[in-house]
Amino acid sequence: MLKQRRNTERQIALFLLGGVMLVPPVLVLFNHPDRVAGIPSLYLYIFLVWTGLIGFTLAITRRMRLDELAARENRQADVEPLAPASVDGHADA
Amino acid sequence: MNSPAKILIVDDEPNILLSLKFLMTKAGYSVRTAKDGEEALAEVAREKPDLMLLDVMMPKIDGFTVCQRVKSMADCVDVRIVMLTARGRDVEREKGLSLGADDYITKPFSTKDTLERVAGLLAQSKAEPSSESAAT
Amino acid sequence: MPMLSSSVIISVSFLYIGLLFAIAYYCDKRADAGRSVIANPYVYALSIAVYCTSWTFFGSVGRAATTGVGFLPIYIGPTLTFIIGWMVIRKIIRISKANRITSIADFIASRYGNSFALGALVSIIAVIGIPPYISLQLKAISTSFSILQGYPSIIMPQDVNGTSLLHDTEFYVTLLMASFAIVFGTRHIDASEHHEGMVAAIAFESVVKLVAFLSVGLFVTFGLFNGFSDIFARAEASPDLKRLFTINGISGHVSWITLTILSMAAIVVLPRQFQVVVVENIDERHLKKAMWLFPLYLLLINIFVLPVAFAGLLMFPDGSVKPDTFVLTIAMKDQQPLLALLAFIGGLSAATGMIIMEAIALATMVSNDLVMPLLLRMDWLRMRMRDDLTGILLAIRRGTILLVLFLGYLYASTLGTSYALVTIGLVSFVAVLQFAPAIIAGIYWKGATKAGALAGLAGGFALWTYTLLLPSFARSGWLSASFADHGPYGLALLKPYALFGLEGLDPISHATIWTMVFNVALLAGVSLFTSQSMLERSQAVHFVDAFKQSQGNGGEWRGRASADELWSLLARFLGAARTETALARFEKEYGRTLVLHGPADSDVVSFVKRQLAGVIGAASARIMVASVLREEMQDLDEVTRILDEASQLVVYSRRLESKSRELEAATAELQGANVRLRELDKLKDDFMATVSHEIRTPLTSIRSFSEILRDNPDIELEERQEFISIIVLESERLSRLINDILDLAKMEAGTTQWVFEVTDPKPVIEQALAATSGLFAKSASAKLRTVIAEKLEPVRIDRDRFTQVIVNLVSNAVKFCDRDHGLVTVKAWQEDGLIRVDVIDNGQGIAAQDQEKIFERFQQAGNTLTDKPQGTGLGLPICRQILQEFGGEVWVTSEAGKGAVFSFRVPIAADAPATAEHGPSLAQDAVLDAI
Structure with a gap:
């Protein structure tokens, strides 16, 4: 649960960061015609x-x-088998 | 011995009054009687007694009130008061004593005992004035 | 050099579309066989890329050629949204799955209490707002087709006066797309089931358009030029082009921000996006991959936009070629027919994907949230009676697809030519943006109400119409052009592109700002001042707390509740009779008998839920059932809110109220009883003290005189005689007292032996009076007068006790009568079925406050008077006890100074109630009365 919340917080932080960096006024800092x-x-x-x-x-x-996955392994000990592992799980593995 | 001690007996029961009067007179005291609180206060005002036998439960003014008033009269502080009660509860005894009564006798009383207590109190009060003055 | 004749292009196009049909068909078959192709996060992410339409494919380059980076916010917005997709989008998916949501209209309607009005309004906005967007796709296809068939010359469509050809192309494309959408989009009636073939085809199209665009981009950048630097370096040389390297002016920045916001919302609220992102989602875990894969797709498809735009501008410096066509025309100019054909197919795939998905999304929306509810409301259609609505539903969907596409075609053929591609698309964006506040408030603010959502949507849509739709009509000549340029009736403040004086912005930013201001303000403001219905509130809680609710779709409860419990839950809401009917219906529906004991299976659970939903609404039903299933109720708030509102609870609370009132009354009674008990306790104490006093008093005299006689043998005879007689008198008094006390105690305890007989009271009264003659003899003055009626009816009495009453009253009267001229009168007569006896004296009388007291024990009136009268103080209480036993009563009337009248009466025998036999019980009551 704690880790989940941490990840949620990370997402929000990234969202805010992106929102700030890709919108004026930060954008204005790079708004000049020079080429890099x-x-x-x-x-x-x-x-x-x-x-x-x-x-x-x-x-x-x-x-x-x-x-x-870690949480699921912890749970698997005492809980009946869960729904089949996610497809993205297979795909990435 | 000078003049006999003056005793005022107060009770609303005529027969009890009669028996006490007989006893006290026989013992050589000068006895007056009153049949309720009002009469008693009038008698005290008329002439200060040395000792009062005072019934508690009386019509008009009860014994406690009489006791309190007598004790609060300037020249009557040394009047000895013996309360008589037919109720016989400790609370009442305490109340009587706290109001300044010197003794407390429960009805029905022993005549001999009553006479002894009266004599004892009167002897005490005779000795006291000197000791009191010595103290003050 | 191969030619690209119309027939070649058309053949390739048909081949391509045929391939789509094949893919869709194959995937549908696979899905029916249970082997889904789209149950895959990559397919999911690619299907979301239906966001990139021909507007992206051709239009981005066009916009880049005029505004530089100005096209990018359209893709940066979705990237930002997807970063928090796991929170926001997954929540919407979760809610939609739980509620079997079929469209965005359904979502909003469901959130605000299954509001038909809202669903209909959303559908209408979509149907009005989306066709321009569809027309844009049609226009792109027809334009690109028209240009491509001119190969190798590059001729802009209007130059060849090919308007009719364009429209013909658009028309045929419309028909083709409609047929595709109908075939693959309306196969199932259940819109919440997935259109697997469709989604697969869309995903395939996303691949095609990306490959096509990247091919063109790579060819332009590295084939025609020497990489990015080369293009940008050459562009830098031209001041006009160098200007595009930056965002220019405030309006450029405002536009950037508004477009970002617009597209952040659009990625979810565009009907087709909602369809692929939410409705077609099979597994919410797919979203996790899509969170980065879809933005990556957007990034890739945009990388070459700027190079292609600059290349086009450099290659066609005279402006004869529209930037919107650069993707196609650059390849044509360089004599690359295959690449041009690929670019055309890419554009075609981008357009068709959008058209198909949008048409299906709108068809579902219109049929489920607009037409069907309307039809069901029309009672005369008897729609509810029909067993099978499938045909009607499918007809509506297919009709809607045709209608929507035809509207798009109409828009394209009449208005479309007056706008650039991107602008047309953005008009639609702003329209659907109106859904965003209602959705966001819907999933994060429980307080948002239906009225608020309606107001916000209506307000925002009205402004959209005014600031975007009407001006577009004006430009097309449907309205006077001065409306757009100078405002209605020349009111500058109402100019549609500069409303309330907000000048200097492009129309899209301007409209976005105003519609959002009104939409959000109305939604929030109206919500704050309106209240929610019970259903609305439960849905609000359900939506906002979607993540707090248990995750299982019904699998977790298995075996945890018995069917019995569920049925009794149902009975609570339906009543026994209707539950019986429901039971019968269940058995008929499922073709099996219901086993009431034993665990409930999913059929029972869903059936009960449905029945309940019909009574208390779906969300409440779910919660009620969940409570029986012992699903964890994680949010107490939710439960309380629901229960709060449930009408059942109103009844309960009323009952509770009355119960608490009763309780208060009982408490007051108890307090009263307590006070009374304390009084009784005190009375008992007083009584004991009084008894003690009363007994000790005669005893004192007896003892004193006895001791005097003992100790004084010399007393004179006369005195001795007196003393002895006092002893005797006091002894008598004592024994009388003891007798009275015992008498009363026995009577009160009910142990007295009563000897009842029916007898003539007259002789009894006379005998009693005779017994009192001694009293009068003793008294010097008192006299007795009797007035007794000739004849008295017999009464049921105990003779001795009756006598006792009369003796007591008469002796009292003698005691208290006038000392000098004492007169006691005894009257006896008959009245109203009773024998009445009055004993009258002429003494001092009894004060009013003492008249009741004297019937209490030891409460002689004399106690407060001067003279203490003789007596035990128990005579009157005894009289009262006796008369109560006889079923009669005793009382006194007196005026101070005018004597007293003691009266009593007993009922005549015939009417006498048979109370005497069970005297004890009555006597018990009497005890209480007496104390």
Whole structure:
């Protein structure tokens, strides 16, 4: 339960971070026509932050799944078999 | 011995009054009687007795009240008061004594005992004035 | 160089669509066989990518060519939403599964107490708001088709005067899409079942459009140019293009923010998105993968938008080619017919995916939340009576699909030409954005009411109509153009694009701001001032606390409740008779007899739930059943709220109220009794003291005089005589007293032996009076006068006791009568079936306050008077006891100073109640009365 809440908190934090970074006024900081590595700074910035957000989301969901698996193993000792393991579980394994 | 001690007997039962009067007179005291509280206070005011035999349950003014009033009269502090009661409860005894009564006799009483107590109290009060003045 | 004739393009298109049919068909078959293809998080994530329509495929490049990064918020918004998808989207999925939600209209209606009005309003908004979006897809297909068939020359459609051709294309596409949607979208009646084939086809289309776009992007970036830097470097050289590197002006920033918000909502509230994200979701765990996979898809499909846009701008500097077509025309310009064809197919897949999904979502919505409820309300249709509504339902759905697509076609052929692709799409976005406040408030704020949701939706939709729809009519010439430019009747404050003076924003941002301001304000404001119905409240709790409720869909309870318990629960709400009927119905429906003992199976549970839902609403029913199933009630708040409202409870609380009133009364009574007991206790004490006093007094005299006589043998004879007689008198007094006390005690205890006989009272009275003659003889003055009626009816009495009463009263009268001229009068007569006797004296009388007291023990009036009269103080209490035993009564009337009248009466024998036989019990009562 505690871990679940932790993951929820992480998601909210990431959401707020993304919300702040991809919206003015933070966005304005990169709003100039110079190019960085050949790409306009604003474009580069947005795509980098975007990729970062997706990466962190992936990390969080992976962690959620690990926590769940651990919890399930703990539970399995005294509880009847649960629904078949999630498909994403197989896919990732 | 000078003049005999003056005793005032107060009771609303005429027969009890009669028997006490006979006993006290026989013992040589000067006896007056009253048949209720009002009369008793009037008698005290008329002439201060040395000792009162005072019944508790009386019409108009009860014995306790009489006792209290007598004791609160300036010159009657040294009047000895013996309460008579037919109720015979400790509470009443306590109440009587706290109001300044000197003794407490329960009806029906022994005549001999009553006479002894009266004599004892009167002897005590005769000795006391000197000791009291010595104390003060 | 191969030509791209119409026939080639059409053949390829049909091949593609045929492939879609095949995929859908195959997947449906697989699903029927129980081997689902779409039970897979990747398919789920790809199906969500139906979000990327031809608007993305062609339109993003178009928007990028005019605003630079301005197209990106449309994809950043969903990315943000998906980061918190596990909380928000999963909650919506959870709720929807629990309630068998079939559409977004259903969701909102269900949240606000299954409100028909809300469901209908949402459906109507969707049906009005979505067709522009569909028209956009049609337009994209027809335009791209028209351009592609011009290959190798690049001719913009309007240049060849091909309007009719365009419309024809649109028309055929419409028909094709409609047939596809009808075939795969309306196979099942149960809309909450999954359209597996559809979803698989959509997912496939997502792959196609991504591959197509990436192919074009890679070709442009690395084939035509030398990578990203090259394109951007060349663009930098042109000031016009360099301007696109940045967001320009306040309006650009405001637009960025509003588009982000708009798209954050759109990813869930667009009807087709709700369909794929929520309704078609098979396993909420799939969402976990989609949370990053779908944003990744969005990122990938957008990477090459800017390079392609700049490439197009660089390659067609004269502006002859519309940026919306760059994806297609760049490939054509470079003589790449296959790539162009691929781009066309990509656009086609983006468009068809959207059209099909949107049509199905709208069809479900319209049939379930608008048309069916209306039909069911029309009693004359007798819809409720029909056993099978399947046909009607399917007809409605199919009709709706045709209608919606036709509306889209109409919009495209009449209005569509006046807008760029993206703008048309955004008009729809703003329309469906109106659903967002009702949904978000619905799942996070229990206080949001139906009235609030209705007001918010209606207000927001009205403003959308005013700020976006009407101006688009104006631009198309349906309304006067001055309406859009100068406001109605020239009122500048009401200009649709600058409402209340909000100038300088693009129409979409402007409309987003105003609709949201009104929508949210109305929703919150009205909610705060309206109340919820019971059903609404229970649904609100149900929705908001979705995660707190037990997760099982019915599997967890198995074996934990007996069928018996469930039926008795049902009986509580339906009553015994209706429960019997329900039982019969169950057995008929399931074709088996119900075993009442033993665990309930899922059939019983769901049947009982349904029956209950019909009475108390679905949510309440669920909770009631859950309580019997001993499912953990995690939220007490929920239960209390439900119970709070349940009408049953109102009855209970009323009963409780009256019970507590009774209890109060009982408490007061008890307190009274307690006080009375304490009084009695005190009375007992007083009584003992009084008895003690009364006995000791004569005893004192006896003892004193005895001792005097003993100790004084010399007393004179006369005195001795007097003393002895006193002793004798006092002894008599004592024994009289003891007799009286014993007498009264026995009477009160009920142990007195009564000797009743029916007798003429006259001789008894006369004898009693004769017995009192001694009293008069002793008294000097008192005289007796008797007035006794000639004839008295016989009474049922104990003679001795009767005599005792008269002697007591007469001796009292003698005692208290005038000392000098004493007169005692005894009267006896008959009245109203009673014998009445009055004993009258001419003494001082008895004060009013003492008149009742004197009948109590030892309460002689004399006690407070000057002279103490003789007597035990028990005579009158004894008289009262005796007369009560006779069934009569005794009382006194007196005026102070005018003597007293003691009266008593006893009933005449014929009428005498037979109370005497069970005297003891009455006597017991009498004890209480006496004390």
